[in-house]
Amino acid sequence: DTEVTQTPKHLVMGMTNKKSLKCEQHMGHRAMYWYKQKAKKPPELMFVYSYEKLSINESVPSRFSPECPNSSLLNLHLHALQPEDSALYLCASSQAPGASGETQYFGPGTRLLVL
Amino acid sequence: SQKIEQNSEALNIQEGKTATLTCNYTNYSPAYLQWYRQDPGRGPVFLLLIRENEKEKRKERLKVTFDTTLKQSLFHITASQPADSATYLCALTPGGSYIPTFGRGTSLIVHP
Numbered sequence: 419d420t421e422v423t424q425t426p427k428h429l430v431m432g433m434t435n436k437k438s439l440k441c442e443q444h445m446g447h448r449a450m451y452w453y454k455q456k457a458k459k460p461p462e463l464m465f466v467y468s469y470e471k472l473s474i475n476e477s478v479p480s481r482f483s484p485e486c487p488n489s490s491l492l493n494l495h496l497h498a499l500q501p502e503d504s505a506l507y508l509c510a511s512s513q514a515p516g517a518s519g520e521t522q523y524f525g526p527g528t529r530l531l532v533l
Numbered sequence: 534s535q536k537i538e539q540n541s542e543a544l545n546i547q548e549g550k551t552a553t554l555t556c557n558y559t560n561y562s563p564a565y566l567q568w569y570r571q572d573p574g575r576g577p578v579f580l581l582l583i584r585e586n587e588k589e590k591r592k593e594r595l596k597v598t599f600d601t602t603l604k605q606s607l608f609h610i611t612a613s614q615p616a617d618s619a620t621y622l623c624a625l626t627p628g629g630s631y632i633p634t635f636g637r638g639t640s641l642i643v644h645p
Contacts, residue, residue: 422576458541460635461577461622461635466632506574512631521567522633
């Protein structure tokens with residue numbers, strides 16, 4: 419299984435809502451990532467989990483809260499978002515943090531619209 | 534500051550021709566460079582990886598070159614097909630890191 423899955427595919431939420439994005443992989447990868455991507459822009463790194471521990475937080479506002487319940491799952495909890503947070507949210511995984519020649523396997527993304 | 538530059542204008546070519554996309558970088562010492570394909574509204578898909586000590590890599594109709602003196606990578610698709618139409622992202626990973634930084638990508642449109 420070489421797939422990263424993400425749910426939901428689409429999400430519309432108001433600024434007072436609380437929602438969660440979910441990501442799953444069964445490739446035995448020990449690094450998992452959240453990216454945010456706006457139209458015609460590159461993916462921007464948000465968080466990195468390495469062996470289920472948060473290793474990188476790229477100064478992301480606290481209204482985004484990541485969670486890694488186990489080595490296969492990654493969640494992104496959303497609360498009190500702003501309209502400018504509307505974007506494609508991508509989850510990715512890679513084999514082992516620190517291994518040379520890491521390639522990233524991306525999920526299909528969640529298209530988020532904040533009203 | 535570190536910069537990765539990919540042509541923001543779309544590349545339009547005729548089916549059967551070779552598409553060549555460029556990735557230039559400044560203030561980087563990448564240990565390796567990757568190319569990904571991204572379709573609209575979808576996540577990037579890994580295509581090829583080339584290391585700093587390699588000049589060229591091939592995979593089927595794809596070829597990547599890496600010139601660390603010019604600070605440039607070229608990505609070629611030979612015998613292009615309309616199905617190759619997508620955005621192609623380059624990503625650089627510096628030595629000592631495992632996390633790539635992505636360029637904004639170049640859109641390729643192959644006309645039948």
